Amino acid sequence: MHAFRNILRTEARLYLRDLPTLLTTIGLPTLILVVLGLVPSLRKPDPTFDGQTFVSYFAPSLLVVTLAMVGVNTLPSVLATYRERGVLRRLATTPAHPAALLAAQLVLALAGILASALLLILVARLAFGVPFPRHPLGFTLAFILGTAALLSLGLLVAAVARTTKAAQALAVPLFLVTMFFGGVYLPRFLLPDVVARIGDYTPPGVQALLDAWTGTSPRPLHLAIMAVIAVAAGVGAAKLFRWE
Amino acid sequence: MPVIEVTHLKKRYGDLVAVDDVSFAVEAGEIFGVLGPNGAGKTTTVECVAGLRVPDGGGVSVLGLDPRRDAAQLRQRVGVQLQESQLPDRLRVAEALELYASFYRNPADPAELIDKLGLGEKRNTPYKKLSGGQKQRLSIALALVGNPEIAILDELTTGLDPQARRDTWGLIEQVRDSGVTIVLVTHFMEEAERLCDRVAVIDRGRVVALDSPAGLVSTVAPEQRIRFRPSAPVDDRLLTDLPEVSAVQRTGSQVVVTGTGDLLHAVTSVLARHQIVAADLRLEQSTLDDAFVELTGHRPAN
Numbered sequence: 001m002h003a004f005r006n007i008l009r010t011e012a013r014l015y016l017r018d019l020p021t022l023l024t025t026i027g028l029p030t031l032i033l034v035v036l037g038l039v040p041s042l043r044k045p046d047p048t049f050d051g052q053t054f055v056s057y058f059a060p061s062l063l064v065v066t067l068a069m070v071g072v073n074t075l076p077s078v079l080a081t082y083r084e085r086g087v088l089r090r091l092a093t094t095p096a097h098p099a100a101l102l103a104a105q106l107v108l109a110l111a112g113i114l115a116s117a118l119l120l121i122l123v124a125r126l127a128f129g130v131p132f133p134r135h136p137l138g139f140t141l142a143f144i145l146g147t148a149a150l151l152s153l154g155l156l157v158a159a160v161a162r163t164t165k166a167a168q169a170l171a172v173p174l175f176l177v178t179m180f181f182g183g184v185y186l187p188r189f190l191l192p193d194v195v196a197r198i199g200d201y202t203p204p205g206v207q208a209l210l211d212a213w214t215g216t217s218p219r220p221l222h223l224a225i226m227a228v229i230a231v232a233a234g235v236g237a238a239k240l241f242r243w244e
Numbered sequence: 245m246p247v248i249e250v251t252h253l254k255k256r257y258g259d260l261v262a263v264d265d266v267s268f269a270v271e272a273g274e275i276f277g278v279l280g281p282n283g284a285g286k287t288t289t290v291e292c293v294a295g296l297r298v299p300d301g302g303g304v305s306v307l308g309l310d311p312r313r314d315a316a317q318l319r320q321r322v323g324v325q326l327q328e329s330q331l332p333d334r335l336r337v338a339e340a341l342e343l344y345a346s347f348y349r350n351p352a353d354p355a356e357l358i359d360k361l362g363l364g365e366k367r368n369t370p371y372k373k374l375s376g377g378q379k380q381r382l383s384i385a386l387a388l389v390g391n392p393e394i395a396i397l398d399e400l401t402t403g404l405d406p407q408a409r410r411d412t413w414g415l416i417e418q419v420r421d422s423g424v425t426i427v428l429v430t431h432f433m434e435e436a437e438r439l440c441d442r443v444a445v446i447d448r449g450r451v452v453a454l455d456s457p458a459g460l461v462s463t464v465a466p467e468q469r470i471r472f473r474p475s476a477p478v479d480d481r482l483l484t485d486l487p488e489v490s491a492v493q494r495t496g497s498q499v500v501v502t503g504t505g506d507l508l509h510a511v512t513s514v515l516a517r518h519q520i521v522a523a524d525l526r527l528e529q530s531t532l533d534d535a536f537v538e539l540t541g542h543r544p545a546n
Contacts, residue, residue, distance in 0.1 A: 006346045010339060017334045086329035093294060093324035094390070095316065096347040 003096035008104040015108050025070060026116045029062040030123050037128045048189055052214055056130040057187070059120065060209040063143070064182030066116035067204045070109045071150030072157060072174045078105055079158035080167035089244045098243050106151065113147055131214070139212035145226035146204025150178070152233035153203060159240040182206045201225050247272045247307055247394060247425050248293060254301035255288050262288040264449030266302075270394075275416065275426045277440035277457075279433070281540055285449040286429045287327060290396050293427070294324045307393060320349055323392035325383050327399045327429075333372035337363050337382055340371070341389055348390035361385045361415065377408030381415070388419065395419065398429040413438055433532040443532075447540040457532050464538045465530035470501045470511055472522035482518065486510045498524075 016022060033055065036042050042054040049057040079102065082088050088098040124130035133139035157174065161167035179185055181199035183206055188196045200207040205226045208218035246269035255263040263285040270276040278286045291297045292304055295311030295318055304311050309318055331340055341358060345351035358367050361381045366374060374382065380400065387395050400416070401409040409432075416439055420426055430436055436443050437457045445453040445460070453460055467490075478499060480492045488510040489503040501511055508527050515522050 003347050006343055010335070010343045013339070014332055014334045082332070085331075086326060087331060089296075089326055090324075090329040090331075090386070092296060093319065093322075093326065094344060094347045095319045 004100040004103060007096065007100045008107055011101070011104040011108060015112075021074070022112075025066060025074070025112045026119060028069075029065045029116055029120045032065070033059065033062055033120060033124060034127065043128060050215070053128070053130075054187070055128045056124070056214055057189075057210070058183075059124050059130055060206055060213055061183040061188065062120055063117055063209055064179060064184055064204060064206055066113055067147060067150050068175050068178040068182065068184075070112050071147070071154045071203075072178060073154075073171045074112075075105060075109045075151060075154040076157035076161065076167045076171050077164060079155075080161050080164045083158075083242070083244065084164050086244070092243055102241075109151060109154075110147070117143065133213045134215065135212040135217045138217040139209065141223060142205060142208035142212050142218045142226075145223050145230060146206075146209065148230035149203035149205070149226045149233070152230045152237060155237035155241070156233045159237040159242070178203065203229055245272070246270055248276075248427065249305040250289070250293065250302070251304075252302035253289060253292055253299050253304060255285075255292060255297060256300050261449055263292070263299075266444075266446060266449065266451050268444045268451060268454055270425060270427060272425050273420070273423060274441040275420050275428055275439050277436040277443035278427065278429045278446060279431065279436055279443050279536065280446035282431065284446045284540075286431075286446055287398055289446065290398060290427060290429055294322065294396055295319075296324075320390060321393050323387035323390055323395045325387035325395070325397045325400070327402075329383065330379070331371040331382070333370060335371050336368050337371070337374070338367040340382065341385055344386050345389045350391050352389050352391050354389060357385050357389060360418075362411070375408075377404050377411065380404060380408070380412060384412070384415065384419075388424070392424060394425045394427065396427045396429075400428060400430065401432065401435060409435070433536055437532045445536065445539050452539050453535075460535045460539075461530050461532055465534040466504045467502060467530055467534075468504065468507045469528040470503075470507060470525065471498055471528070472525040473497050474499060474515070475521040475523060476519075478515070478518075478520060482514055483511065486514060 036058065037055050045051050045053055082101065088101065091098040091101055121132065125132055153174065154171075157167055157170045161170055181195070181202040182204070183191065183196070183199060188199060188206070191199070200222055203226060205222050208222040208226070212218045248270035250269070251267050253263050253266040266285065266289050268276075278290060280286045288297065292299045293306060293311060295306075295315045298312060306318055307321055311318055338354065338358060341354035345354045358364055361384065363378060363381055363385070366378055371379065371382070384397065384400070387397065397416070401412050404412065413435065416426060416428070428436070428439060440457055442454070442456050443460065444451050453464065455463065483489050483492045483499075483501055486503070488505045488507045489501055491502045493500045493502075501507070503510075512522065512525075
């Protein structure tokens with residue numbers, strides 16, 4: 001525990017030191033939100049979105065941006081780099097276990113995701129009148145499960161990739177797919193219905209987030225699928241992860 | 245009482261036999277070299293000693309403990325510097341040492357260690373901005389920060405310029421003088437010759453020689469060569485009659501005498517008796533390099 005705390009503190013310092021990455025991770029979704037929110041027509045209620053504004057319809061998709069960046073991109077690259085450069089191996093020669101470093105990275109990934117989501121929700125509420133999630137519990141659950149599913153996938157990538165390059169080669173398509181099905185590139189109402197429905201079940205499960213934010217409580221099936229993905233990918237990663 | 249005992253160590257990776265049969269013992273307070281060509285099994289051997297790998301056969305005992313069963317205890321008492329082990333780019337020198345010091349029960353003072361290793365001016369420098377020599381010194385510092393009884397250093401000076409290499413050697417001698425037993429893996433013969441009290445030469449997974457560097461040279465490659473320009477003509481027989489001399493050659497005005505034993509004394513005495521002055525006299529002795537080639541059939545790197 002003692003070693004973990006110190007490692008976490010050091011890793012947090014390194015995380016804060018990388019300002020461009022930090023700002024992108026936490027601020028990019030909010031920045032996109034603000035840019036879109038500056039377009040007047042996107043702030044008008046529209047029957048296409050059940051009488052909501054485009055901005056509030058699109059906000060859950062913006063949550064996907066940070067989740068995808070951190071979960072399937074940053075986390076696996078950092079871990080693969082640490083392994084490739086022998087950081088994990090060196091730690092294995094000391095009384096501290098390299099798992100402490102992995103755990104610290106997970107905590108930081110979560111902190112970044114959380115900060116980014118809070119900022120987005122807050123700015124959406126204050127600047128564009130998007131209500132706070134109507135189903136706080138359901139939203140929290142959907143968010144936690146979606147995050148867990150993506151982080152587990154990220155760990156799985158870190159586990160199977162031998163090198164940093166290989167990790168990136170796996171992470172980039174996964175990132176693009178996550179963003180696409182999450183309705184970031186094209187808002188989901190423009191996607192063919194079948195693609196949008198697939199997006200309901202690909203992490204982080206944007207439909208459940210949308211439901212809980214602006215309408216009904218999330219559907220159990222959507223949440224269950226995220227939980228299954230999180231556990232399956234997590235177990236796979238634990239089994240396959242190599243420290244060197 | 246040896247602090248490390250390796251007996252008939254065996255380690256395989258799939259079909260590849262990395263270590264076939266390696267045995268040696270390291271005494272307290274010595275610098276013990278593990279030499280061998282690339283792929284000979286040096287690193288695998290010390291990784292088994294460090295408890296990072298499980299041997300397929302044979303025994304390893306470190307400070308009377310089992311590197312696998314007593315791993316937690318040994319990690320407190322053995323410092324390891326692995327080959328090509330880096331740190332995060334943005335981590336600063338002092339931060340790295342303070343973090344690693346916090347893992348140990350009785351760590352060295354990081355600030356003191358930083359000064360001792362000549363990194364005082366670099367304490368707030370990120371890892372990425374350090375030179376190769378500075379990175380290597382930091383790496384050594386991290387292996388020593390737990391106040392270990394044994395330090396295992398793998399390919400200590402690979403990639404360093406000659407000055408940095410010499411500085412590092414001086415440092416290792418200081419560490420030994422403070423009572424730490426050192427296991428040094430290297431393929432630089434000059435390094436082994438300068439630092440090691442004893443060396444084990446490993447080739448194809450087996451120990452092919454185990455001796456002091458000087459002992460190895462004199463048993464494996466005892467040949468010496470003397471070159472000089474005589475002030476007056478010398479009859480070859482004068483020299484070939486000496487029991488120490490095995491051959492006499494001439495290149496231009498130069499005479500080259502090869503032989504063993506106390507060759508220099510024998511040759512200079514016979515020349516003196518005949519009032520011949522040997523100008524430009526030079527004695528060439530075998531080095532660990534030559535012994536290494538004899539033993540393994542490989543040219544050592546560099």
